[in-house]
Amino acid sequence: MTVLGVASADWQDGTGSFVQSAAMSRPDIVDRNGEILATDIKTASLYAEPRRIVDPDEATEKLASVFPDLDRDRLRRQLSTRSAFLYLKREVTPRQQQAIHQLGIPGIGFRVENKRFYPGGATAGHILGAVNVDNQGIAGIERYIDTSFLKDLQAAGFASERGLEPFRLSVDLRVQHAIRTELVDAMAKYHAKAAVGIVMNVRTGEVVGMSSVPDYDSNDRSEVLDKDRMNRATVGVFEMGSTFKGFTTALALDSGAATIHDTFDATSPLAIAGFRIHDFHGKHRWLSVPEVFIYSSNIGTGRMVLKAGTDLQHDYFERFGFLSELRTELPESGAPIVPKLPWSKISSVTMAFGHGISVSPLQTAAAGVSLINGGVYIPPTFLPRSEEEAMKVARRVLKPETSDYLRHLFRLNVLKGSGRNASVAGYRVGGKTGTAEKVVNGRYSNDKRRNAFLAGFPMDAPKYLVLVVIDEPEPEKPGIGATAGLNAAPMVSGIIRRIAPMLGVEPLLVDPEEEPAMALAFAR
Template structure:
């Protein structure tokens, strides 16, 4: 840019010659220069404003277009995406029906080593073996000095062990935070809870997964973050479970039994209030599965659900109830009980001679095999099978456990007439104690089907009708008579009107036939019998007790006393008030003159 001089010489000289003031020329030139500068500044400002206006216009158009696109799309819930495959460590608690903890999580630490970072591997190996006796110092040293760059030492350690390892002071020994599954009640309800273990593991967390029981059945629910840690409420009552286990454990030892199981179930809701299988285990230290021998001898085996047995005479009430429902008999109908009852090469006998005739009620009270078999002949195989199917005896129970589908009833390959006769008194068909509990509940609650559940329910089940209310009431009366005057006299509990039926079945040999000195003793009971609330099944495996100079193996001497003591203990815990007659006061009465 060429700048014009403020005092051009030619004009200055000319102005002096003409007598003008030269300063006016300088002032004029200065004014013109300022005007030019102002014009240029105004042009730059106008250009900048134009560019800024253009940018605002583009931004407005972009935002408006985006808003138009969003307005025209279907609304969706926002989703979060994360790279990688994170390990979910949180697992929801499991509670009993009253909110008491059955399973929860405990914050702990894992211990691992990075050998390249270790300063003194030999010292570390020696001191770790002293802290953890199950570790071998030589094997640790071999791992520490080898080519391994990472080594798990312990998946879980206590705070005391963590401090001891920290005192070693080796930078190659590192800790990782994690959660472990804790069962604060130990072995109590072990078979129901099952247990948990670790799935995917990392140095900073581990995935806790269920391996058995309800832990595995509800694994997805317990680990689902969408549930926000909401606990799982079971139908169990922890106090009743503890009292039942104490009684059953003592009864099993007193009766010299190999194993035992019990099921306490609400007859209206199907809720399992207590379920036991002995021997049991501690889910905090779950034992390994047997690799040889009979799996039924393993403490992991759930006798109440997985164990299917011929349960004996407890089935007789089903036969009589069906016959009454079909109108074939009534409680007073006389049945021919002369014996033995012969069918081909088979002979059916009673435990003792009951005479040639018994009423239907007496067949149940005295537990006559012959009388029950004759009633079953009038029912027929097809109708018997259909009735037992309605009660749930032909398929696994729907209980919320991964073991439930394995408790498959063993049915006769050919449901012939002789099968009908033997099944009527509990032989030839094997089922679990949980099957039996559901069957008794369905029959005695008024006659409607209930299915066992391990989840808490607030209302009765509304299953299909199995028998009429009249037949259900008649069956309850017969079972009450079994306790008051029949084979279960040791089962009477003052104030609770217990009804029930005994069952003693010989154990089958693996090679065929039956043992003569090994039995399964069962007592299926209901209380109170006049207005049932609960069904209790107690089963003892190979019980025997010396009484009155003889070895007793029948349920009346073994399972019945155990069940009676269990009812005596748990009924008050279930808020059941005993029905005791009030005596008239006796003494001196003050009267006025």
């Protein structure tokens, strides 16, 4: 990047001369295991002292022989002034620096500065963010570091290179790499527009990995503002489809509006406010609560929320954090889109199965944690947090027995429902699919969808939650569908298969006959 003009990091002293200040030092950013994610390296920046330039024309031509992209007319004018100092080019290469040295131009020099370097490139780009040319955080954790403590340390003179301790994140670089590569592979496999993957510790609320692709390489700050590379995990707000049936089932069971043994009429479409709610693969009979869940019945879920009532739904959606913007250490976040109060019955029913309300994937993941961890909502964090620390900021949103029911339903859905393709041998994965038709020109499209799968493992004693979202996937092969069970569920399986050993989750010996029999008994 070419910069002509006075450096933003420099200032005038009392005599009118310019005092040069290098780009400030920053602490290393490391993952939970101490692996370096971001660090400072030394680089040279080319500057001029126009008052000492003997021949501006000659100096301009010589500099342009090394940097052809310089604006010669502008450079000539600037070198002809009596200015004390101006940058010509920041972050020059050693080869360019040597070439300028050999030209021997009076009034031209170099300053050694700090430049941020990200060894993993794009691996954790949206989490780490980026810095500007003066080494100031402009996005992600880098910006959080500046606003939370670094600017104050710098102002007080304590931000020396040797005085800054590494800044540790909750992220595991190995898990982060696995998530991102699974997303990239899935985008190619299903010819998708974008994808998101999140892994959270359900006992602490720590984000162990989070990726949104297309992403950016933090070493290339020009990519940071590309709207196609935005962080869809925290900034994007989407209709999450049938993943919301887990929350609707939870609120109905928790409030007593329904019991696990209740049945709901799904013999015909649900008629409400002039609309008719259908099931994608209808059973055309009465369904038990577990059947409503594993068959992903819009009709059954709609009848369930109508029985609970809109006031109760609003209360629980507020508990789950769906009605306000989720704030984390990352400055980038999106506000949910929710119908205005009072909610109509048709709005209540459609929200029950994830339409008509848009939230971020991280909001969905954070709420999903409470479904399987015993009913406690833990605000998500990108910083290390112990279970004891988590309980100090947690709040109970569901009864423990409600969470137990949801764990069984999640597991049952992978055994017998739409989540079969999320199965991983030995890890008792449980989860819920979500296939949401996208709105195009004000109407729901029949061929553009955003799919999701909300999962946890191992479901007998959950440790981690996994959420994936894939935008506009196409069928893997001609003649088959492109529902969440056929693309989002396999993505979750691929992620869990890779990260479980990394996270120390040992596989269990599962009797292939015993567990399905237990699950079916529960369903009855």
